[in-house]
Amino acid sequence: MSQPPENFAASIKDFESWPENLVHQTTCLGVLKAHKTRLDVTEPKLFTQEAEDINVSFLELIESGPTFDNLEVSDDEELQQRLGEASRRGEDPKCRFIFIGAGSPQAPLKISRKMLVRVLSYYQVIPGYVDRLLEFDGRGYARKDMYSGFLSQTLLNHTPTMEVDYLGRSGRQLQLCYNLRSIGRTKRNHLAPCHKQWSFRHGAFHHQFDILKGTAVWITTTADLDLKKRIEKSTGKTGMREDRQFQTPEQCLKSSLTVHLLLCDWAYENLRVYFLWLDGTVEDEMYLLVHNRRIHEEYPQIYSLGDLEALRNLQEQTKGALQVLKGNIGVFSGLRDFYHGLGENDGFSLRDSCIGDISSFTRQIDNIIDETKRYLAQGQLIAKIIDARETIIFQHFQSQATEKTEQLTTNMQRHSLTVRIIVFLISIYLPATFASTIFSIDVFKYQDQDPISTSNASDPIKQLVSIPAIALDRWLQVTLPMTCLTFAAAGLWLWREDRKLRREYQTTPICTN
Template identity: 35%
Template sequence: MPPYLPLPTAFQKSYNERDSYPRNLIRRTVSTYPSALAAYASRLDFAAPNLFETDVKKLEVPIRDLKTDNGNGKDLDKFNIQTPEELTRWFGVKIVQDPNDPENPVVAVQQKDPKCRFVYIHGANSRARLRITRSMLLELFTFHQVMPDYLDFISVFGLQSEARDLRFSSFREQKSLKLPHGASGVDSLGRSGRHYQLCYNLKGVNLKYQDLEDPGKSQWSIRQAAFYHQLDVVGGNVLWIVTKGGLDVQQRFKELTGTGARPEDKAFGTSEECFRSSLSAHLLFCHWSTEDWRGYIKWLEYTIEKDTEMAVLGPTGKGQHHHIYTARDIQHLQRWAEKVREVTSVLKANVDVMTSLRRFYTDLRSNEEFPMRKSCGDDISVFASQLGNLIDDFRLQIDRADALVRITTDRTELVKQHRLERLNLNMENEAIIVRIITIVTLIYLPATFVSTFFSTEVVSFDDDTPGGSFSNAAMMRWVQVTLPLTALTIACAYIGKSMAERRSQRQVLPMDTDDLHRFQWISEKWNWRPRVRKELSLQDIKV
C-alpha cells in the first residue's frame, strides 16, 4: 500500500473547512471576493432542503476514474459512492500524524488524481432531490477546488412540482494558466496549479409518453443538464462533474470511453491526449442537446394544425356546418404559442452556450500561456468546426419555431375573428328581437296608459252618471304624487352621474414639474378659483 503524503498547509486548511465552501477556496479571482462567496453560500443554504437527498438509503454518486496505469493492469476504476465515508476513502484522504510533530494531525493522501475523473450527480428524475448529501457535495467541490459558479447551475435541480428556472442558461470560465507569484501546485495530488475550468448548461427534449392513436395526447419534456470541466494544462488531469435528472448522460459517457469507443476518445496518456479526449466529451454533451428537437417541433406543428384547421378550411356560410370557437379554444392556442416561444428561447440559449464554448477554445489556441496551443491547434479547429455545424442546425430549428409562432399568432387572430363574427350574428338576432318588442310596446303603450289612467278615480263610470264623471280632487292628487316622484328620480340619476364623473376626474395621472408650471401659468392668466384648479385634470391642461 502506498504511503500517505501530506498535503500543502493551505490545502489542508481548505479541506478541514470544507463545510464553509465556497468561502474556503484557496485560489480566488476578481469575481470571488468575500461578499460574493458569502452570497453563493446563502443561495446554497436556501436551496439545500429541496436540493439534497435526506434518506441515506437513496444516496448514489457514480464515479469513474480512467487511468493509464494504476499498478494492477486496469485502466478504469468505478464505484457508486453511497456514504460520505466511501467518498473520503475514494479520494484516498486520511488524517495522519506529522512525523516531525506527532501531536499535530495533518491531512494526507495516498494517491494522485487519475488522468480522467467523471462524477455524475443525479436524481431519480428531473424533479427529485439529488442523490447526494450536502456534506458529500462540499467535500467533492473542496477536494477538487471547484469554481463556485457551478452552484448556480445545480441549484435549478432538486425537489419541485414544476420545472423551475428553465430559462436560466449561462457559460462561466476561469483560467489559471500561469501560477501567481509565490504559488505552487499540489504535488501529492499530481496538480501543477496551471489549469482552466469552465461550467455551462444545455437543454434537451425527450418524449415522455407517446399516444399512437392520438399523437396530440403525447407528452414531451424539456430537460437540462449542468456540466463542469477542469483540465490541468501540464499534467493533463481531467475532471468532469455532470448534474442531471436520470442516468442517460452517464450512459453516453460510458459509451464514449468504453471498450467499443474510438481510441482517441479514451486516450489519457499524455496531456495532449487528455485534451483531445475532453474535446470529444464536450461534443458528446452538445450532441445530446440537439436530439429530438426536430420531432418536438414537428409534434407542435401537428397539434396546432389540428386545433386550427377548421378556422382556415372550414365553411363559414350561414347554415353550413362549422366549428364553434369559444374562449377555451383561444386559451389553448395561447398555451401552444407559449410552448413554441419556449422552444425558441431554449434553442437560442443552447446556441449562445455553444458559441461561448467555441470562443473559449479558439482563444486558447492564441493564448501564449497555453502550452498545447501548437500541438493541439488543429484539434481545436476541428472542434470549432463541428460545434459550428451543431449551431447551424439549431438556427434552422429556431427559424422553424419562429415561423410556427407566426402561424399560431395569425390563426389565433383568425379564431378570434370567427368568434367575434358569431357574437355579431347573435347580437343582430337579439337586435331584431328587441326591435319587435319595441314595436309591440309602441303599439300597446297608448292603450296601456289610457287603461291605467281610466282605472284611477279621476274618471269613473257608473250607472248613475251617464257618460262618466270627472274628479278634480283625484286629478290633483295624481299630479301631486306623479310629478315629485318623476323629479326625484331625475335628480337621483343626475347626482349619480355627477359623482361618477368626479370619481373619474380624481383618477388622473400625477403632474410632473413641467405640467405643474403650465397649470399655474394658465390658472393665473385666467384667474381661476382654487376649486376649479383642484378639479382640472392633466388631460385638460395638455389640450
Template identity: 30%
Template structure:
C-alpha cells in the same frame, strides 16, 4: 480522468446528494463557485423551473508568478559549477498538490445545455397523446495542462428516462471503455491524449443537446396545424372554433416561444465554448497549442456545424411562432364575430317580440273606447234596469264621484310613469354613455 455524476429522479426533485457531501466534493476538487448557480435550478416545481437560465463561465490559470529575490537567494549554487546569470524561478499561480495530480496550471469550464425528449407516446401517435420534456444538464470540467488530470462533473434529472442521467452515464462508460464500451475511443496515456479526450467529451455533451429538436418542432407544427388549418381558409363563422381551441393554440405558441429561447441559449453556450478554445490555442502559456492544433481545429469546426444546425432550427421555430400568432389573432376575430352574431340573433329576437307587443298594444288601443263605454254604462251613472218608459236616468252626483276618482288616478299614473322612465334613462346613460353627445358637439 475523474467523473462525478449528480442526478435527481426528476428535474423538479432535489439532487440525490446531501449538502455536507456536496460541500466536501466541491471543496476537494476546488470547483469554481459558478457551478452552484447551475445546480440551484433543481428542486423547483414544474411551473417555476428556471428553463431560461443558461450561462458559460471559465477560469484559466496558466501563467507563472515570479519567486521573490530573497527566496531565490536561499538556493545556493552547486560547488565548482559555473553558474550563469539566471532569472528568478517561477511558480504556478494556482494551488499545487502533486499527490492529487494538480500542478497549479489548469483551466475550468462551467456551462449548461438543454435538449428535448419524448417521454410518453411515440412520434406516430396523435399530438395530444405525446408528452415532451425540456431537459437540462449542467457540466463542470477541469483540466491540468501539466499533469493531464481531468475532472468532469455533471448534474442531471430524470435518471431512467430517454436522454436522462442513466443514458448519459452509459455513454460515458462506452467512451471510456467501461461496460461494453470501446476502450480506444478515449485514451489518457499522455497529457495530449487527455486533452484530446476532453474535446471528445465536450462534443458528446453538445451532440446530446442537439437530439430530437427536429421531432419536437415537427410535433408543434402538426399540433398547431390541426388546430388552426381552417382559420385562414374556410367559412368565417365556423362553429368548430371555441375558446378551448384558442386556449390550446396559446399553449402551443408558448411552447414554440420557449423552444426559440432554449435554442438561442444553446447557441450562445456553444459559441462561448468555441471562443474559449480559440483563445486557449493562441495562449502562449498553453503547452499543447502546437501539438493539438489539428484536433482543436476539428473540434471548433464541429462546434460551428452544431451552431449552424441550431440556427436553422431556431429560424424554423421563430417562423412557427409568427404563423401561430397571426392565426391566433385571426381566430380571436372569428370568435368575436361569432359572439357578435349571437348578439345580433338575440337582438333580432327581441325586435320581433317588440313588434308583437306593439301589435297587441295597437289592438288594445283600438278596443279601448268600446271597453271604456261598456264599463261606463255598467256603472250607476246611467241606469236602464229600473226605467219603465225605456228612458234611462242620469246622476250628476255619480258622475262627479267617478271624475274625482278617475282623473287623479290618471294623472298620478302619468307622473309615476314619467319618473320611472327618467330614472331608467339616466341609469342607462351612466352605464352606456353615448358615443355622440350633443353637448360636446363642436360648434
C-alpha cells in the same frame, strides 16, 4: 506520502463554507458570500433530505487500469473514502466522472449539500457552478427564468495555491462550467397532440483538466442518468479507440473534447424531430381553427376558450424552445471561443501537438451552432404563424361576440316594444276599470226621480242607457285624473329605464383584443 499544502488542507477542513474556502479566489468576498447565500436559501428544495435517497455514481480510470471502474456512494462516509483513495495512491484518477441525478425534474438532487460541497472543495470548483445547479430546485419543466451560461478559468502559468503534489495536481489547469438543455419526449403519450408531449431537460456540467498531468474531472448533474449511459458507452469497449486513450496529456485532451461534443450532441439531437412535430401540430390545429371545419364534416364552428387555450399552449411550447436554443447557442459559442483562443495562446503547452484536434473540435461546434440557428429561424417562423393565427381567432371571437350582441339587441328591442304596448294599454284601462269597480258597489248610489226613468225600470235595456248625469260626472272626475297619474308614472318609469340602459352602455368597456 507527502503532506497536502496548509492552505489546501485548511480549505478541505472548512469545506462546508464553500465557496468562501477556495484557496485561489478571483472574485471579492462579497460575491462568494452571495453564492453561499443562494445555496443556503435553495438547500431545502435543491438537495434531498432523506438519507436513503442519496445516490452518487463514479466512473473513473486509474492510471494502471485498462477500463473505467463504475462505483456508487450513498453517504458522506463512503464519499470521503472514495476521495481519500487518491491520497493513498498519491494522485487523482486519470479521468473521473461524477454523476449527480434527481430521478425526475420535480425531485431534488440525490445528494446532500454536505456531500456536494465536499466534492466542490476537494476539486476547488469555481463558485459560478452554483448558478448552474440552482435550476434543479424542484420547479420542473416549466421555467420562464431559465439561466444558461458558460464560465471558465484558465491557469496556464504555474499557480502555487492550486498545486497539490500529493494528489498529482500541477497547478496549471483549465476549469469550465456550463449548462445545456435538451428536448426530450415525455411518457404521457395519451395526451392530445396540442398538449405537452415534449419537455426541456436541464444539465449542469463542470470540467477540469490538468495541463501537465492530463488528469480530467467531470461533474455532470442531470435529472436522469441518460448521459451516464452514453459516457459509459463512449469510454467502454464499444467506443472509438482514439477517444479512450489517456496515456499522454495530448490524448487526455482529445478525450475531453470528445466528451464536450457528446454533451453538445445531447443538447442538439432531438431538435429536428421536435420541430417537425411542432410544425405538424401547428398546421393540423390551425387548419381546423382557421378554415372553420372538422375532419369529416363541414359546418360553422363556434370558437371557445378551449380553442384559444390550445393555441396558447402551442405558443408557449414554441417560445420555450426558442429560449432553450438561444441559451444553447450561447454556450456552444462560449465553448468554441474558449478552445479556439486556447489554440492560439502561446502559453498553452499543448498548443502545437493538439492544434489539429482543437481545430476539428471548433469546426464541429460551428456546425452544431449553424444547425441550431437554422432551427431557431424555423421556430421564430412558427411563432410568427401562431401569432398571426391568434389574431384570426380573436377576430372570430369578436365576430361571434358582435353577432350575439346584435341578436341580444334585437330581442331587447322586441321586448321593449312589447312592454311599452302593455304599459300603454294598462295606463288606459286600469284607471277606468278601477273607477268603474268602485262606482259599482253600494257605497255610491244615485236615485233618479225622473218619472220617465221610473216608468222604464222594468225595461233592462232602458236601464243601461238611463245613467244619472251626476254619476257620469263623478266617474269622469275620478277616472281622468287617475288616468293622467297612471300615464305620468308609466312615463317616468320608462324614462328611468331608458336612461339606465344608456348609462350602462356608455360605461361598458369595448374589448379590442
